[in-house]
Amino acid sequence: MRDASEAATAEAVLAAERERLVRVAYRMLGSLSDAEDVVQGVSVEFLRAPEPENPEGWLTTVTVRRAIDALRVRQREQSYRGPWLPEPLLADRAPGHAQRGHGDPAALAERLDTLSTGFLVLAETLTPPQRAVVVLRSLEHSHAEIAEALGISVAASRQLDRRARARLAEREPVGEPGDAAAERTLLTAFLSAARDGDVAGLTALLHAEVIAFNDGGGRTRAARRPLLGPDRVARFAAGVSGLHDSQAARPVWANGRPAAVVTLSGVAHLVTVEVRDGRIARITDLSDPGKLGGLPEAGPINRPGTPARRRPAPESAHPGGDGSRPRSG
Template identity: 40%
Template sequence: MSSALAPFDRHRRLLFAVAYQMLSSVADAEDVVQDAWLRWSAADRSGVDDERAYLVQIATRLALDRLRSARSRRESYVGPWLPEPLLTDADLIAAGSGPVDPPDAAEVGEQVSLALLVVLETLSPTERAVFVLREVFGLPAAEVAAALGSTEVAVRQTAHRAREHVRARRPRFEADRRAQREVTERFLAAAAGGDVDALLAALAPDVVLVSDGGGKAKAALRPITGAGKVARFLAGVSAQGLTVPDLRVEVADVNGGPAIVAWAGGAPFLSMSMVLGEDGRIEQVLLVRNPDKLRGIGSR
């Protein structure tokens, strides 16, 4: 058993990262890693020349199976569906928050923002697998083809199609980290103070807010568009927060970027990530309230 565990542990972080970025779910990614371990430990490994490629192949196929079945389940989901956020703030993780160690979180979450995960949801399962393996992790086409039981030619064609799809839908502008944090901190101060005028100043006129409560927490059942409507909705969320006992709110890194994170009584309460436009105003707000989706934020 120990002879199987050592090589598996060397690649466990990579397997979790591949599964998380394919599934947008911390719990599902952890299940994939566990299933991959069971298959690896039971396999005849005498003919395995490349342990990493072999394990990535197992994890990819397990994740694909889960992704295909998850898509049918999401048809009955209450309200908009958002990916599960993953805390990547090393200081908070070291203090006890988050499901993974700081090095793991840095490698897993910083490669794909929450906004990009939303875009990846619009790819087919095969396109998403190819994009993640080729574009995020830089695996050679031959290795991706082996993982998918495909050909290098097909992988390259799928990769091109997926890149074009993602390029057309991902945020047009990526603000630098300092600017993101400054805007997020000002936004939090305005929301906490119920300052609608300050919120309006921070929001682009055509800003879109998507909130995911999954029928288990209060959230808008449809995306909210327009600075005025979004500002009023967020002011209401802030007012609701004042009635929540032992609520702790701060700016922390989520999926490699600044976000507003809250815990109530030590349990995760919400995660809110923002996408900035070139003028520094917020073009998109992604608010996750479904408690089942906040596993990756951890406890405080």
Template identity: 40%
Template sequence: METPEPATEQFETHRPLLLGLAYRLLGSMGDAEDIVHDAHLRWTGTERAQVPDPRAFLTTVVTRRALDRLKSARVAREAYTGPWLPEPVATDALGPLDTAAQRDTLAYATVHLMERLSPPERAVFVLREAFGLPLGEIARILDATETNCRQLHLRAGRRLAAGRDRFTLSEDDHAKLLAGFLEAAQNGDQARLADLLSEDVVAWSDGGGKVRAALWPIEGRPQVVAFATNLVARYPFGSPRRVSVNGRPALAITVDGVGQLVTIDVSEGRIDGIYAVLNPDKLGHVPG
């Protein structure tokens, strides 16, 4: 087996962190991998003796290229068929998850919520919250002032506050709540379903125009209960398979022969967000 070039070997030590950064900024693992590949090419063509801090250099390259990609991606997402949801990704593919902030910024609901931020707000939020960079360093990466970055961070925090005040369940309790939801739906137990859902629960389905899915979010407890029970009554469900994506348990299932990934968000012990990703183009990074 050939020994990797020193430049590549050094880059590989940073790859997991860079993938986690790019994914948080873009919500797409495919795009994140493209950005990290570009960063590798940039790294191998750089005189590394002139780079005192490789991690800072690569973080800057990935952030700037991801921002450029995000600006163009937002236009495409506005024309997307139905709700656009992030690509679910196997937990172990997304870099370090050593801190609560790293786990929170990777949670599926948070990545989805970050779509409401402007690209600069998203970059400042991710760099500050997930990676703990000082505002001065973030300002250098974004070629902005520290004051402006502070304002962007505060604005991002306010925009995400309503969706991030979470009561965190253990992994097993989270999985039991998700399994309980699916079981109640399959049994047509509307009372049990209603008990599991928050009053203002929202269900999103992302088929991307590739497979049949709801074209609008389903909002409110009665509407979600009716939607879930009607769906199960009309179409055969396969056996669910528990997987770990974005740091949380999820279920891989088939409905009427169509594979999908279902995950939830929880607030105060009840489900207040349901995310069903059916678009086959977005299921390539779900654990097998």
């Protein structure tokens, strides 16, 4: 048992390390609530264990191991309706530099990439150990450190890293990293064109290989399959917008990237885009209320004094057999 002084020191270490540990667990799990649960459990273990020589390293190791355990349980039990999107990390301003690799733009970009919605979606295809290696490498841990944390050899860590990156590379390409200004500009244009029901304007903003994901978690109406191609995505977006007289939006940052909180007839959505070749290549629309706690209030999306027009939804946006019909909140 630790004495009072040691216990106080341990509490101080936990207070200093908690945010970092939650971010590590979040990269592993894609769920802020699950990450907080993991870190809470690790905190209890830390307070009960003898004082380690390297408290920060001990906490990182145990956090990653407990996150791997949680991933394995989730993979056994998972039954999800429609596309899965991670619970977002929200902020009112752009992310700053993290502690490790401060001042290194490439290191910062890789850290932010493992926080991105695109990475967290693709990471669901990795095994838990592969995901752990990629996450820890993005945080600039050496293969020797990772091997010690996971209880494997350095060679095994390198092999897991190679296989994970090869698997990620086989998946659909994501947007260009670091182009936040283009994402914000195109996201704003996309929301304005959707509000106006401008299918041609929407189509012009979209990459030829655009893909859109809608996650209502079975709690709100959402397309149950990803939407592919400019025509389908544009008509779907215009069709959904046309179903709502009340629309509002507010710019935010989610997972280190530009995003918008969009409210349609009182139902909140978090919308993000990723850009490739100057056009929108990926759109995510998260409306599962279980993942959107504490969203900031949105402001009017309509032009001042001009209420949204209620328009008939385009033909392709009406209910059909492919599961890709627009589903309002």
